[in-house]
Amino acid sequence: MPSRLRWWVLTLLFLGTTVNYLDRMILGILLPEIRKDFPIDDITYGQVSAAFQFAYTIGFLIAGKVIDQIGTRVGYSISILWWSVAAAAHAFMGSALSFGAARGLLGLGEAGNFPAAIKSVGEWFPKKDRAFATGVFNSGTTVASIFGPIFFLYMTASYGWRACFLITGASGLVVLVLWMMVRQQPPPQDDDEPTAAKLSWKQVAGFRETWGFSLAKFFSDPVWWFYLYWLPPYFYNVRHFDLKQVSWAFPVIYSTAGIGSIAGGWLSGYFLRQGWPVARARKTALAIPAACMPIAASAVLFDNPAIAIVLISLATAAHQAWSANLYTTVSDVFPKSAVASATGIGASVGGLGGVIFSTLLPGYIVTYFGYVPMFCIMGVFHLIGLFCLDRFMGDLKPIALSPKAL
Numbered sequence: 001m002p003s004r005l006r007w008w009v010l011t012l013l014f015l016g017t018t019v020n021y022l023d024r025m026i027l028g029i030l031l032p033e034i035r036k037d038f039p040i041d042d043i044t045y046g047q048v049s050a051a052f053q054f055a056y057t058i059g060f061l062i063a064g065k066v067i068d069q070i071g072t073r074v075g076y077s078i079s080i081l082w083w084s085v086a087a088a089a090h091a092f093m094g095s096a097l098s099f100g101a102a103r104g105l106l107g108l109g110e111a112g113n114f115p116a117a118i119k120s121v122g123e124w125f126p127k128k129d130r131a132f133a134t135g136v137f138n139s140g141t142t143v144a145s146i147f148g149p150i151f152f153l154y155m156t157a158s159y160g161w162r163a164c165f166l167i168t169g170a171s172g173l174v175v176l177v178l179w180m181m182v183r184q185q186p187p188p189q190d191d192d193e194p195t196a197a198k199l200s201w202k203q204v205a206g207f208r209e210t211w212g213f214s215l216a217k218f219f220s221d222p223v224w225w226f227y228l229y230w231l232p233p234y235f236y237n238v239r240h241f242d243l244k245q246v247s248w249a250f251p252v253i254y255s256t257a258g259i260g261s262i263a264g265g266w267l268s269g270y271f272l273r274q275g276w277p278v279a280r281a282r283k284t285a286l287a288i289p290a291a292c293m294p295i296a297a298s299a300v301l302f303d304n305p306a307i308a309i310v311l312i313s314l315a316t317a318a319h320q321a322w323s324a325n326l327y328t329t330v331s332d333v334f335p336k337s338a339v340a341s342a343t344g345i346g347a348s349v350g351g352l353g354g355v356i357f358s359t360l361l362p363g364y365i366v367t368y369f370g371y372v373p374m375f376c377i378m379g380v381f382h383l384i385g386l387f388c389l390d391r392f393m394g395d396l397k398p399i400a401l402s403p404k405a406l
Contacts, residue, residue, distance in 0.1 A: 064344015
């Protein structure tokens with residue numbers, strides 16, 4: 001039963017992540033329709049997106065600490081309830097300012113998804129399977145991007161853009177009910193740490209490993225957010241796609257990303273099964289996608305839309321392969337009691353990078369200089385993140401704890 005149950009838990013994490021990302025991407029997809037009701041230019045769009053990103057950044061600091069204290073079952077439930085209500089609230093907004101407020105509330109709630117999911121994977125799966133499990137639930141981000149545009153296109157044509165926000169909010173409540181029905185405790189894993197260390201948030205923040213993970217997130221997270229926020233207006237304004245063309249381009253791009261997420265998690269697990277040390281396995285699985293990003297960024301230089309979509313697909317797949325392994329490094333080095341806190345700190349720093357490089361700056365750079373500089377910047381960030389991780393996280397061995405921490 002525990003073996004079967006862990007896959008059900010993983011399914012719920014996948015569903016939660018899928019709904020979580022539907023709520024995030026919906027604004028960019030429906031932007032042409034929303035602009036018919038009230039004006040949102042590129043700078044304003046960047047500011048509205050920044051409201052989400054800033055609140056998301058702050059929310060991570062809170063969510064990681066709270067989830068480590070009260071557990072994944074209750075902590076994740078609170079997060080899902082919060083973001084579902086905030087998502088539905090968008091349907092009643094009528095200005096860029098009110099949209100920004102709703103996006104901020106959404107960001108606070110959605111910050112709980114990844115700390116809870118990473119901690120749950122650490123509780124339910126052994127080390128050799130964690131990157132794969134992370135890749136599976138993280139592929140929910142890409143499934144949302146595959147089916148979301150098609151779904152939103154149909155719903156907008158039939159019922160208007162406001163109905164889309166109500167439906168995504170209701171979907172979160174369904175996941176909440178299913179999650180609350182899981183009452184069993186996760187079984188101990190064969191490779192659990194021998195001592196169940198209890199670390200405070202302040203102690204977790206003091207480790208070099210936390211900041212290695214955090215810096216890697218700071219440089220790599222903005223890339224994903226840039227593609228998530230700015231691909232729709234890029235396709236609309238530069239490539240002159242309409243809503244129907246966007247609805248098929250995104251499934252192609254994010255289907256590839258989903259493959260990258262699962263394949264990236266599988267790859268490091270494969271290396272571990274071949275007897276590789278954890279550090280070599282994880283870092284190799286991180287280096288391969290990082291090396292793909294400069295190639296993928298050249299998409300902005302090609303006039304042919306098919307070539308551009310192929311290269312953008314490479315970027316999203318490489319990032320998701322990277323992400324599956326980067327998140328897993330936290331459970332490699334920290335005791336389970338500190339995984340959500342470490343994830344929350346790192347993701348908060350990543351969110352700060354997102355505020356700077358994927359919401360505020362692009363609005364101005366795109367307006368005055370176009371998209372080429374932004375694509376070029378995004379092409380090198382993963383390599384910088386890999387360097388930081390290597391310098392600060394070292395050999396990815398479990399952290400050495402002083403007797404006072406035990």
